[in-house]
Amino acid sequence: MMETKRLVMVAVGGQGNLLASSVLGEAARLAGVPMRMSEIHGMAQRGGVVESALIFGNAHSTIISDGDADVLMGFEPAETLRALAKCNRNSVAITNLAPLMPFTVNIGQGVYPDLNKLQALIRAKTARLIAFNATALAREAGNVLSVNMVLLGALTQTAVLPLTVDHVKAAMQHKTKPAFLDANLKAFDLGFAAAQNA
Amino acid sequence: MHKLLTDKPGDQMMLLGNEAIARGAIEAGVGFTSTYPGTPSSELSLSFFQMSKESDLYFEYCTNEKVAVEVSAGAAACGVRSMAVMKHVGLNVAADALMTLAYVGVKGGMVILTADDPAMFSSQNEQDNRYYAKISGLPMLEPSSVEEAHRIVADAFDLSEQLQEPVLLRTTTRINHSSGVVTLGAIRPRRTRGSFVKDPLNLVTVPAVSRKLHVKLLQNYEKALELAETSPWNLREGDGPWGILCNGVSYNYVKDAVGDLGIAAKVRLLRIGFSHPLPPRKIRDFLQGCEKVLVVEEGEPYLEEGAKAIAQEAGLTLPIRGKAPELLSRLYEFDPAMVRRVVGDYFGVPWKARPPVDVSDLPPIPQRPPTLCAGCSHRATYYEVRKAAEELGIETLYPSDIGCYTLGLLPPLSMADYLICMGSSTGTAGGFAQASGRKVVSFIGDSTFFHSGIPGLINAVFNQHDLTLVILDNGITAMTGHQPNPGVDMSQLKMEGYGRVSIEAVVRALGVPHVTVIKPYKVKKSVEAIKEALQFKGVSVIISQELCVLYAANLKLPRRKPFQVSDKCRNHRVCMTRLACPAFYVWNERIKIDANLCTGCALCAQICPENAILPVKEEKR
Structure with a gap:
């Protein structure tokens, strides 16, 4: 029986994690891996957080309990930290390091966590932290909106999920707009390389 | 062609729960569908x-769910x-x-979908609608x-x-908003017209x-x-002495728990999918072979009772146990680890938790609550009503209603004091006006007004309440998610075959003695108009x-020019402290405006005491 692998993705509305879910769903289909997922979007268009749970293998549940994530992938550093309880000490955490300032911080109702401290905390509590500026790499790839594809590259590099580079790239061809495909594939490669070097 | 109309039986598709249900209905030959939009069913x-x-x-x-049931x-x-x-x-x-339709029954099949929302991801309560099956006497599937x-x-x-009566189909958020692979079936020919026999x-x-x-x-x-x-929807699995009775998504958590705990041989499981009426013989036979039974169901102890x-x-x-402080709660939704723990504890199975990392030493993480969008006109209206009340020096009370504008409850707007359900702003206002002695100003959106706000307004006119x-x-x-309602100009969406109901005409026709229409981006004019309405004794509508x-x-209407904070800014921060538009940010102790977020509504520009907020010049963009 196939081992179950669980991925939690967190993002701020508009960061493209729904497309990332859809690519991973397609990649799982191509790989012949059963996959279920669920999403909670807390009014994403109005600045809220979007959390997706993706479960690969033969589990029945479509949500992931605290401590049960094999991988936590955050599109925004404070959101990665907020979701950290999804991890156990064997989990892999991947995070974009480019903050999207919560509005509460802008109006003085909170302080954004220090990024170095944030990384140190996550690193100390999990098996592996891959942290880099995915937004900068997306820009380098030619499309600042391809943060999701950069992160998919890093995710694929960890090899935690039963999906290969070929599966994910083929899924990107099916699920992303042809006009953006080259930039998306480049973004994927940059994310993959960043994870190798992390 | 719409993907859900694909006529290729046997093909597989990854679908959202809601899409899977829509496809199921198409395959069943549904000809007539109706709704009032509501998450998680949207x-x-x-x-x-x-x-x-x-x-x-x-x-x-439809204007509301009652009408949706009636037309169907x-x-x-x-x-x-x-x-x-x-x-x-x-x-x-x-x-x-529903209650009397249950008596009258139907000729063609009728399914009423109720999407429950345990944990209230986007709802005002987490009622368990299985009881609607019980109270109406209608069958329910889950x-x-x-x-x-x-x-x-x-x-x-x-x-x-078969029964010539409507059937309730109940889902929960984690069905509606989960995705899974669906194998398409054949599409039964659709009948969209029938005949009525008197x-x-x-x-x-x-x-x-x-x-x-x-x-x-x-x-x-x-x-x-x-x-x-x-019914095959009432599933029996296993023959062990430990009984687990469950329904809905809890079945998944139970299955995973039984697998994780390695107790499949000891467990006897009954998953109820035909949840009203409950099958007495099936449940009795299930119970008879058990030493003890755990009932795993979100919400109320419906199966347990x-x-x-x-x-x-x-x-x-x-x-037979289920809801108890040491077992399962009536509150919120379940999750796999919770069910694994309770199943393990109840049957005395040692289980190894995957302990979550310790998060007690994390620094405070600033909240990211949903907020009114940059340039949202509700923010302008809220500011103007507050300003008008301040200038008049009157104490106000603000019943609110259900829609984006409920987000105005958070500071600095703080413009919602009371809310119970759709349309309640108009009814509750009368009670507040009569009992509080304060000026009552209620807020309701266009769709919610049509949905159930109108009767409360008529009531206010008839009983001569003093409210705005x-x-x-x-x-x-x-x-x-931008669904049409009777006030929407459907020609903007390039859609034909719709009428349009004018809110102003409705309000005037109800005999409201003081009616004003404002354009909220015009601050001065709006504040003056609101002041006049607030001073009117009786029912006034703005x-x-x-x-x-x-x-x-989405309609690709021309964008207004964004604004920027110029050198004239003296850092009063009235814009930030009064409006808190998400296009503002602080940079080097100064307020700045993100030109990509700014929609050019010019609200902040109109309230800046230094007139320091100016349109971005073309060449700078």
Whole structure:
């Protein structure tokens, strides 16, 4: 029986994690891996957080309990930290390091966590932290909106999920707009390389 | 072609739960569909709406859930398979129709979908609508997964036609908003027109008729009991001495827990998918072989009470437990680890938790609550009402309603004091006006006004309450994803075949003595108009008209020029402290405006004491 692998993705509305879910769903289909997922979007268009749970293998549940994530992938550093309880000490955490300032911080109702401290905390509590500026790499790839594809590259590099580079790239061809495909594939490669070097 | 109309039986598709249900309905030959949009069911209605534009499927967005049930009931009485879709609290609105429709019954199959929302991801309560099946006497089906949600719909229609009464189909958020692979089935030919056979002595519910119809409903209940006994949706698995009774998504958590704990050989499982009426023999047979039973169900102890009653009749005294402080809660939703822990504890199985990392030493993480969009006209209206009340020096109370504008409850706007349900702003306002002695200013959106706000306003006119109602008319049902409502200009969407109801004409026709229309981006004029309305003794209505900014962007209407903070800024920060528009940010202790977020509404520019906020010059962009 196939081992179950669980991925939690967190993002701020508009960061493209729904497309990332859809690519991973397609990649799982191509790989012949059963996959279920669920999403909670807390009014994403109005600045809220979007959390997706993706479960690969033969589990029945479509949500992931605290401590049960094999991988936590955050599109925004404070959101990665907020979701950290999804991890156990064997989990892999991947995070974009480019903050999207919560509005509460802008109006003085909170302080954004220090990024170095944030990384140190996550690193100390999990098996592996891959942290880099995915937004900068997306820009380098030619499309600042391809943060999701950069992160998919890093995710694929960890090899935690039963999906290969070929599966994910083929899924990107099916699920992303042809006009953006080259930039998306480049973004994927940059994310993959960043994870190798992390 | 819409993907859900694909006529390729056997093909597989990754679908959202809501899409899977829509596809199931199409395969079942549904011809008539209706809804009032509500999360978590919105995408299901959207799928019907989209498909109705590409096929002969009939769909309508209704003014409210009661009307949605009524139009579908009419179609079903003509023999057309019909489906009414709503969120759980919507069924409260439709309950009056539901209760007697249960007596009258249907000719064509009719399915009423209720999408419950345990944990209240986007709802005002987490009521368990299984009790609507009990109170109405109607059958209810419940899937446990996206795959089942797809397959169960056709059975619901068949069941409805077999019993000649509507069938309730209950989902929860984690079905509606989960995705899974669905194997497409064949599409049954769709009938969108039927014929109505007059039969007033069975269809017109005067008391003499209803006395007869109630007898029929109870006879149907007996038939449904027998069907439930053999329904494949009531699944028996395993033959061990440890009983687990469950339903819906809890079944998945139980399955995973049993696997993780390695106790499959010891467990006997009964998953109830035909949840009303409960099958007494099936449950009794299940209980009889068990040492003890755990009931795993989110929400209320519906199965637990049912199982205990059946055990009592059968003279069985084994422990049947579910809701208890040390076991499972009535609150919120379950999750796999919680169910694993409770199953392990209850049956005395040692289990190894995967302990979550310790998060007690994490620094505080600033909240990211949803907020009114940059440039949202509600922010302008809220500012103006507060300003007008301040200038008049009057103490105000602000009943609110359900929509994006409820987000105005958070500081610095703080413009919501009371809310119970859709439309409640107009009714509660009368009570507040009478009992509080304060000036009452209520807020309601355009769609919510049509939904259930109008009767409260009529009540205020009739009973001569002293209140102001502000109708926030942003030209669309914004919160649930921009669905049409009777006030929407459908020609903007390039859609034909719709009428349009003017909110202003309705308000005037109700006899409201003081009616004002404002354009909220014009601050000075609006504040003056609001002051006048607030000073009016009696019912006054202010209609604040401005298109939702997200909707305007979707319509590709021309964008206004963004604004910037110029050197004239003296850092009063009135813009930030009063408006808190998400386009503002702080840079080097100064307020800045993100030109990509700014929609050019110019609200901040109009309230800046230094007139320091100016449009961005073209060349700078």
